[in-house]
Amino acid sequence: MFLNIHTHIPEGVGSIFNVVIEKDAVPLHKPYSIGIHPWYIGEETKMLQALEIELNHNAPYCLFIGECGLDKLKGANELLQLQVFKSQILLSERFEKPMLIHCVKGYAEIQQLKKELHPHQAWVIHGFNKNKQLANQLIKQGFYLSFGAHLLTSTKLQDALLHTPLDFVFFETDAQTKVTILEIYTFAAELLGIELDFLKNKIEENLWTITGWKGQSS
Numbered sequence: 001m002f003l004n005i006h007t008h009i010p011e012g013v014g015s016i017f018n019v020v021i022e023k024d025a026v027p028l029h030k031p032y033s034i035g036i037h038p039w040y041i042g043e044e045t046k047m048l049q050a051l052e053i054e055l056n057h058n059a060p061y062c063l064f065i066g067e068c069g070l071d072k073l074k075g076a077n078e079l080l081q082l083q084v085f086k087s088q089i090l091l092s093e094r095f096e097k098p099m100l101i102h103c104v105k106g107y108a109e110i111q112q113l114k115k116e117l118h119p120h121q122a123w124v125i126h127g128f129n130k131n132k133q134l135a136n137q138l139i140k141q142g143f144y145l146s147f148g149a150h151l152l153t154s155t156k157l158q159d160a161l162l163h164t165p166l167d168f169v170f171f172e173t174d175a176q177t178k179v180t181i182l183e184i185y186t187f188a189a190e191l192l193g194i195e196l197d198f199l200k201n202k203i204e205e206n207l208w209t210i211t212g213w214k215g216q217s218s
Contacts, residue, residue: 003203004181005146006033006067006100006126006172014181018067018100019054021047026054031213033064033100036084041076048087055095063211065092066100067126073104082109089117098122098210100146107134114141122210127174128160135160139168144210146170149179152187161188166202167209 001014008018010027017027019034022042026032034054036047055062068088070081092099098121103110107130114123124144128135135145145164148171151157161169171184185203189196208214 001204002181002185002200003171003207004173005124005170005207006174007181008175009173009177016063021050021054027061029061031061031063033066034062035064035066035068035088035100037067037075038069038071038081038084038102039075041080041084044080044084044087048084048091051088052091055091055097062097063207063213064100064124065095065097066124067102068099069102070106070109071102071104072106086113089113089119092121093119096121098124100124100126102126107138111137111141114143124170124210126172129154129157130160131156132160132163135164139164144168144170144206146172147184147188148172148174149176149184151184151191152179158191161191166192166199167206170203170206
C-alpha cells in the first residue's frame with residue numbers, strides 16, 4: 001500500500017483519516033488519527049473528555065493522537081493552545097499512541113516541550129514545509145517528518161527530503177485533492193533515486209516501527 005499518514009478526505013486502503021473532535025465522525029474499522037486541532041478548540045474539558053472516551057472505545061484503529069499542536073496565526077489563544085497540546089501529550093503517553101503534530105511558527109516551543117517531557121511515543125510533524133536546517137534539528141531530537149504536495153513544487157522542501165534519513169519520513173495528502181499520494185511517492189522516489197517499491201515498503205516499515213500497525217497490502 002502507499003501509506004497516506006494524514007488526510008482529511010476519506011479514502012481507500014493505506015489512508016489514515018484525520019478526525020477532529022466534535023467535527024468529524026470516527027470511521028468504522030479503518031485506521032485514523034484523532035485529536036483537538038488548535039483551530040477548533042472550544043470547551044477544553046469537554047473536548048478532552050470526548051477524546052479520552054474515543055481512545056478508550058476505539059483504541060485498535062486509532063493510530064495517532066492528532067492532529068494537534070500550536071498555530072500562532074490561527075485558532076485559540078496561544079496559552080490555551082499550549083494547555084490543550086500538553087494534555088494531549090499526556091494522553092499520548094498514557095494510551096501509547098504517537099503524536100501527529102500541526103505546527104505553525106511554534107517549532108521552538110514544541111522542541112522545548114519534547115526536551116522537557118522526554119516522551120516515549122513518537123512525534124510526527126505533519127505537512128512539514130521548512131528547510132533542511134530545521135529538518136536536521138528536528139531529526140536530531142527524534143521527530144519524524146511527513147511531506148505533502150508542496151514537495152512537488154518547493155526546491156527548499158526537496159532539499160530537506162534529500163537530507164532526511166528515510167527512517168524518519170512519511171508522506172501525506174492532507175486536505176488537498178489535486179495531488180494523489182501515488183504522485184507524491186513517485187516524485188519522491190525519483191528525487192531520491194530509489195525504486196518506488198522500496199520507498200513504499202520503507203514508509204510502511206516506519207509506520208510499523210512507531211505504531212505496530214501493519215495495515216493491509218494492496
